Amino acid sequence: MVYSWMALYLEDPVVVPVYSAEGEKTGETRLPDAFRVPVRVDLIRRVFLSEFTMRLQPKGRDPRAGKRTTARSLGAHHGVARVPRIRGSLRAAFAPMTVGGRLAHPPRVEKRIHEEVNRREKILGTMSALAATAKPDLVRARGHVFTAETVPVVVDSSVLEAVTKTKEAVSLLEKLGIYSDVERAREKTRVRAGKGKRRGRRLKKPKSILFIVEDHESPFARAVKGLPGVDVAEPRVVSVLELAPGGVPGRLTLITTGALQQLAERFRVTLP
CATH class of the missing domain: 3.40.1370.10 (Ribosomal protein L4/L1)
Structure with missing residues (x-):
């Protein structure tokens, strides 16, 4: 050769x-x-x-990670930010910028990592x-x-x-x-x-x-x-x-x- x-x-x-x-x-x-x-x-x-x-080894996130919550946005005209809040309290959740919230761009299993x-x-x-x-x-x-x-x-x-x-x-x-x-x-x-x-x-x-x-x-x-x-x-x-x-x-x-x-x-x- x-x-x-x-x-x-x-x-x-x-x-x-x-x-x-x-x-x-x-x-x-x-x-x-x-x-x-x-x-x-x-x-x-x-x-x-x-x-x-x-x-x-390929890695990824659970599709429901950070989403297992009752948090919903209160909407406008409530005098607070419109981020999702846990039902019965004003604690924010679910959104990427909140404590314990989901990741904005999590690792994906289907991502090609092998050259x-x-x-x-x-x-x-x-x-x-x-x-x-x-x-x-x-x-x-x-x-x-x-x-x-x-x-x-x-x-x-x-x-x-x-x-x-x-x-x-x-x-x-x-x-x-x-x-x-x-x-x-x-x-x-x-x-x-x-x-x-x-x-x-x-x-x-x-x-x-x-x-x-x-x-x-x-x-x-x-x-x-x-x-x-x-x-x-x-x-x-x-x-x-x-x-x-x-x-x-x-x-x-x-x-x-x-x-x-x-x-x-x-x-x-x-x-x-």
Whole structure:
């Protein structure tokens, strides 16, 4: 799969080193051709909005909300405002500007909140977000802090099999030169302003490292899930939501060699 506009802007093949458990280079690997797709920020944001709004639940109001009352207007020539008043008193009700009255423009169930996107646009947007993870300038511009020479950081799958505890994972990330980004996320975690802090979302946490591994339930995945701002995803389901949170491309990513093969199978493209 290749498009006319894509052929004009294709990048050269990307070759990155493969690291061992000691943070040393053990070889090199060529990233799948999906990493050569040009970075289209507009397409990434469109696909992100489509996938983000897909998770939103439609909501609405009871058609009779604020209307269950005996309030009726007294009409003119009574020396009071002509707002609906509860029978037997002068307390106003029913009208939008009264206490306990109906909403003037309540949310509607039939409102369209999901932004549709074409299937090919979604595929290209995901590949474009994947290609942005291999651009050090975009990764740094997104705010990530790291000392690794190249991104994404590729680690042999056998290395992660021996990591079962969080302190072992932290030691590995320090050797790879990317643990400083986790510390940045921890330091910049803050209390949310407003009422959201008492609605189950008290803290705002920056995004740090994305781990793309073969199994998100592996011992290594469970060891790193508790780190600040960390996300773990499998190559067959990783999306723009993880690759470009907020629609901003260039997330710091660690990928295993096995996950790279699955990404190549998922995004089969024919590039010159």
